[in-house]
Amino acid sequence: MDLDEAMRTTFSAREFTADPLPDAALADILDRARFAPSGGNRQGWKVIVVRDNATREALARLTEPAAKRYIAQQKNGENPWNTIDPPRVDAATIERTEPLMRLIEPVLKAPVVLVICVDLKVVASTDQHLDRVGVISGASIYPFAWNILLAARARGFAGTITTLAVAQEPKLKQLLGLPSHVAVAAVMPLGRPVKQLTKLKRKPVSEFAMRERWGGPPLA
Ligand SMILES: Cc1cc2nc3c(=O)[nH]c(=O)nc-3n(C[C@H](O)[C@H](O)[C@H](O)COP(=O)(O)O)c2cc1C
Known part of the structure; x- marks a missing residue:
């Protein structure tokens, strides 16, 4: 398939359709994804391949609290889960919000779910002393996660990078037996998509690329 x-x-x-995503096809996808870049080429990713129904049900349950907050904030006109503006919805409102099933069901229904982890012992986090949420550690893992989706696309499969369950990381760690120095970067349902989208909604380059400094003229 053409890269563009x-x-x-x-x-x-x-x-997802009922088509399986067998281990051999998954191994082939991961065999392409592993060429992703990472800081210092440390390759701190680890992947847990989940097919067990009880584990998926636990993953779905762990997704729910963050999904409720996401929807409650969205309904309130907020950017859910951002770290700059404190949430303006209270705990009771979040509690009675119905989470959208499309945020929860994929881990139950996809033929396979990947839990993509990062070994924090090997990842360089150069923003660790800054007074803001860390972003650099993830940069050593998400290119790998994205490569999984690109390799899947080339083979007629697809999935989603999801992160809502990570809000419950201590329980996730218990569920999957993760050591304390390992963090969860994404939970990724994967399978044969029911439909293939071809026109993704994205902002044009002129809306996000500017010349020389913040607020500079847009790159046309
Ligand atoms: C870091 C990250 C976290 C995401 N978390 C979730 C999630 O928890 N649940 C979910 O359903 N989608 C999640 N997504 C998927 C986004 O919603 C999706 O990429 C975006 O809406 C664009 O969708 P499209 O590519 O189908 O146009 C996440 C994507 C990224 C990159």
Whole structure:
């Protein structure tokens, strides 16, 4: 498949056909994804391949609290889970919010779910002393996660990078037996998508690229 085409059409699939995604096909996808870059080429990713139904049900349950807050904030006109503006919805409102099933069901229904972890013992986190949420550690893992989706796309499969369950990371760690120095970067349902999107909604370059400094003229 043409690279430009793959980049333009690799969407977030949340609905899957009954087709299996066998271990051999998954290993082939991961065999491409492993060429992703990482800080110092440390390759701190680890992948847990989940097919067990009880584990998926636990993953779905762990997704729910963060999904409720996400929807409650969204309904309130906020950017959910951002670290700059404190949430303006209270705990009671979050508690009675119905989480969208499309945020929860994919881990139950996809033929396979990958839990993509990062070994914090090997990842360089150069923003660790800054007074803001860390972003650099993730940068050593998400190119790998994205490569999984690109390799899946080339083979007719698809999935979604999801992160809501990570809000419950201590319980996730218990569920999966993760050591304390390992963090969860994403939970990724993968399978054969029911439909293939071809026109993804994205802002044009002129809206996010500016010349020389913040607020500079847009790159046309
Ligand atoms: C870091 C990250 C976290 C995300 N978390 C979730 C999530 O928890 N649940 C979910 O359903 N989608 C999640 N997504 C998928 C986004 O919603 C999706 O990429 C975006 O809406 C664009 O969708 P599209 O590619 O189908 O156009 C996440 C994506 C990224 C990159």
